[in-house]
Amino acid sequence: MHPAALIFDRDGTLIEHVPYLSDPAQVRLLPGVAAALQAALAAGARLFLHSNQSGVGRGLFDLAAVAACNQRLIELLDMGPQPFELICIAPETPNAPSAYRKPSPLFALEIMREFALPPEALCYLGDRGSDLATALAAGTRGVGIASGLDDLRAELQALGLTSEFPVFDSLGAAIDYLFPQP
DSSP states (O other): OOOSEEEEOSBTTTBOOOTTOOOGGGOOBOTTHHHHHHHHHHTTOEEEEEEEOHHHHTTSSOHHHHHHHHHHHHHHHTSOSOOOSEEEEEOOOTTSOOSSSTTOOHHHHHHHHHHTOOGGGEEEEESSHHHHHHHHHHTOEEEEEOOSSSOHHHHHHHTTOTTTOOEESSHHHHHHHHSOOO
């Protein structure tokens, strides 16, 4: 079954990872991202964005800076004014009480409820163990993108999740796996 909804991490999955990104001029798409998202849309998937942004909670920048970076991402994708049906930004720091900070499944649970989707219809795509732990917590599918910032395969092995989630070296390869061409 092809997933009906894809929930993407932002930094390291769609764009180059820049620590505490707050300047839209530093937003750069990873290779093949726009084509991969267009292929997912063409296959009928709904697109969502879920990003931990602890720089807000740390006082390094505000939510307006996050929104400006997201807007730059959308401009670079060149897929219309809003390719993502919903965007969830989790501004909490890792040690703060959290509602949406990954690995919290709350955003996925809200998508399932709002769009009347079963868990198997959702798939998280991300470059960190926390992205895939979110999929596990929500009971959804998950696919890792080894973009090179951290060793995702080693992280999943340390978490005991190597057999749970396939990992690909690019978003395009992950989309090809989720939506194989006949």
